[in-house]
Amino acid sequence: MLEMQLVQEQRVRLSMTPEMKQSIHLLTLSGQDLNRYLQEAAEENPVLEVEEHAAPLVRLPRKGNQRTFDSYDPLLQVESAEPTLEQLLSAQIRLLDLPPMVKVTAEYLAGCVNDDGYLKTDLAELSSVLGISVDGLQAGLDILQSLDPAGVGARSLHECLLLQIRRDPSAIVHAEQMVQAGLGELVPFHPGKAGTRLGISSREAQAAYNYITQLDPKPCRSIGCQERPRYIIPDAMVELRQGEIYIGLHSAGNLCVSMNETCSHWIRHGAKDEVWSARAAEARAIVRSVQLRRRTLMRVLTAVMSEQVHFLHEGPAGLKPLSLANVAERIDIHESTVSRAVSGKYIQTPHGVFELKSFFTIGIETACGDPTSASVVKLRLKELIRTEQVRRPYSDSQLAALLAGEGIRISRRTVAKYREELQILPSLERKRWS
Incomplete structure (x- = not known):
């Protein structure tokens, strides 16, 4: 109970x-x-x-010799907001001598472009909503894609690269052919195999690949300001003054x-x-x-x-x-x-x-017994990759061996982890064949 x-x-x-x-x-x-x-x-x-x-x-560690910093507000030096991407595109369209309907259509499509410069709206869907024929919308799209920067108004990465290549008078030969063959040919890339499939030499394939990697996949990402700067x-x-x-x-x-x-x-x-x-x-x-x-x-x-x-x-x-x-x-x-x-x-x-x-960084034991920080190891890893031969880049195992020779003992998996954190490609994708 x-x-x-x-x-x-x-x-x-x-x-x-x-x-x-x-x-x-x-x-x-x-x-x-x-x-x-x-x-x-x-x-x-x-x-x-x-x-x-x-x-x-x-x-530090003793008190004294105090100095006062003047108050400074960097926000007072901020310039006014830049024009948006839509405003820049509309300003270019207004300078063109176009039929009124084409101009209105082009300006409307300019407002549909996202921050990276891509047009993600389907023309057939817009045609039913606006009551404009697909041909009329295509005419407006052609005007939009002729504006600066090159690649604006593209509906895919494939089309964005092609627009930039076609408007570049110094474009490398076979670059357009390589993009039209499909982006799967570029990752991973091997010039011999790519050249065989496209009917060109490996040297020409490597030159075209090098040119394509310099194109901007997001041509409008730095234009306009949708958000306030932080x-x-x-x-x-x-401060360090006279050793103090x-x-x-x-x-x-x-x-x-x-x-x-x-x-x-x-x-x-x-x-x-x-x-x-x-x-x-x-x-x-x-x-x-x-x-x-x-x-x-x-x-x-x-x-x-x-x-x-x-x-x-x-x-x-x-x-x-x-x-x-x-x-x-x-x-x-x-x-x-x-x-x-x-x-x-x-x-x-x-x-x-x-x-x-x-x-605050983790410690990595060195051969001499003194620990070093992971940040220092990453800096050294970045330097080794920067100075490697482009035709024979270091593999993760080779990088681990080079670091071990300097007294930094880390595994291949740790090297791969640090390389990925530094946003560095694997050796096969860093390799240049010519």
Whole structure:
């Protein structure tokens, strides 16, 4: 028989307070996202004040010699939006002396072209919808395909390549014949076999193939701007001056947050009001969270840059293996906190702007016992392929052997994996026969 009992016991557990959740959330935000969050919070809470603040650069590992970066907003240098692809095509059509019906049809088809320059709408379907004959639509399509850039208005990759070849006065002989034979002849490509099927020499087949690979399969992808451009404003910056490392937060993502003195004085000494007291508590929590975020981010950046000193001197080739656990142990915080601190953050270095996550790479054991990073191995692999003979490119096994000769021991499968991540073709497709 079941009985109900009232039992009292004592337990200890961690309770996640709203302020802790807020601190964790602010730590994950990038500088630009933090700015938007604080500005929205200041608009809703009059007790909170937000103003731009230039953070100093701090020398590592000692403090001192601080320098202030001037505030700079690259968005002020942005030019106005470029005309869209449809506008550029329509402008070309209006300059042509065409019958009114053909001009209207061509302009309509120009509006149906996608961002890559392809016309994916079926003419027969358009004919039934618009009440225009297929011949009339074909006349408009011929005008569209005669516009710049070459290849616009194509309905397939096959047609796009043919349009570019036919409009190029310096096109290689047999290139059109090779495309008309089918794209299956190009991947994988062997000049002897392709030449035999087309009735040409292997040298002519190789020349035609080399020309075709230089054509643009998406001729309009760089024209127009359907989306607003995205800009990366680094959250921090690091400099190397006279052998000393200076690091600081970027002023664009380092707003100064404080309490409004007038409101705070009125709340403390005026009539008690629960609403205003809650507003003041909310503002204090935001100020503490921002200060904690700043301290945590600086500690993480200091630890990372202290470990990646060779990178600051040599660039990406000097990256050393580093894990989140190494940084967490160095500054005595949890690994998840380090992960949140580096998530979505960028840093400006003497070698360009890098995502903070790119400084955390796995280690690969070398023959001398010193580990190297996967990024360094990829750079070396890319260099080996760049300097290979085009008639005798290195296979993955040969690349693994060459790296082993340099003390980097990785398997053929790892070489293939890194090659694919670098978007480099296999040796058979890199080979040039003439």
